Amino acid sequence: TALLHRYHNKRVIVLIDEYDKPVNEAFENDYFKEAIAFLTSAFTGCLKDNPYLEKGLLTGVLRVAKAGYLSGLNNLSVYSLLDPEYADKYGVTESEMQEALGFEGLSSQADAVRGFYDGYDTALPDFRLYNPWSSLNFLAKKRIASYWIETGKTDFIAQAMWSGPTETRETVLQLLKGEQCDVPIEVDLDFQL
Numbered sequence: 520t521a522l523l524h525r526y527h528n529k530r531v532i533v534l535i536d537e538y539d540k541p542v543n544e545a546f547e548n549d550y551f552k553e554a555i556a557f558l559t560s561a562f563t564g565c566l567k568d569n570p571y572l573e574k575g576l577l578t579g580v581l582r583v584a585k586a587g588y589l590s591g592l593n594n595l596s597v598y599s600l601l602d603p604e605y606a607d608k609y610g611v612t613e614s615e616m617q618e619a620l621g622f623e624g625l626s627s628q629a630d631a632v633r634g635f636y637d638g639y640d641t642a643l644p645d646f647r648l649y650n651p652w653s654s655l656n657f658l659a660k661k662r663i664a665s666y667w668i669e670t671g672k673t674d675f676i677a678q679a680m681w682s683g684p685t686e687t688r689e690t691v692l693q694l695l696k697g698e699q700c701d702v703p704i705e706v707d708l709d710f711q712l
Contacts (some may be wrong), residue, residue, distance in 0.1 A: 520571040530573035533565055539579035542588075559588045567592050600648070606641035610648025613637075623658050635663050 520531040545554030566575040589595070600609040611619075616633075620626050636649045636657065656666035681688070693700050 520565070520569055524571035531571050532573050533575045535565075535575070535577045537579050538562075538577040539581035543581070555588045559591065562589060563591045600639075600641045603642045606643045606646060607648070609641070610639065611636075611651050611654045612648065616649050616654060619654075619658055623661070625658070625661065628663075631663060632657060 520533065523531045541554055541558060542551075545551045566572065598605045598608075600606050613633075616636075617626070617629065620629055620632065625632075632649075632654075636653045637647050639648055639650070640646070641648060650667060653664075653666040657663060690700050690702060
């Protein structure tokens with residue numbers, strides 16, 4: 520950031536996508552303590568003790584915990600699809616999907632697309648979002664498929680099925696059968712339990 524600041528003579532905006540990926544990998548592969556020490560130092564140096572920083576943005580699947588390894592960062596604001604004011608910002612809305620299908624000449628496939636990609640609820644009642652990655656891939660390839668599976672490992676699904684509680688196994692099997700499941704969401708995940 521110091522070099523960017525020196526060159527542009529402006530404070531820098533830092534974007535960190537999938538900030539939670541290294542934490543999850545470290546947790547799954549038994550180097551969690553080492554990774555947390557490194558990430559604490561890196562995030563603190565980049566996002567807190569940085570005179571060249573204008574703003575920072577962390578994106579990830581896991582909620583930004585204001586405790587644990589990110590506790591040194593102050594003035595954090597967390598925006599989630601569980602917050603009504605931001606719920607429509609984390610996916611493709613119905614009207615956006617209909618517009619995209621029309622533009623691509625695929626309006627006749629609206630019901631099939633809705634059935635396959637209209638996948639998650641938000642904090643807004645009766646408001647659902649389409650999975651962005653799968654939706655964009657469908658629009659590009661004109662073929663319904665499970666594109667999300669290409670974005671990462673799925674080992675954790677098998678691990679959750681066979682080593683988790685019976686309730687977890689039953690829920691995963693229900694999903695694999697294409698059934699709907701309602702489960703509570705734990706917003707503050709703590710890897711150190």
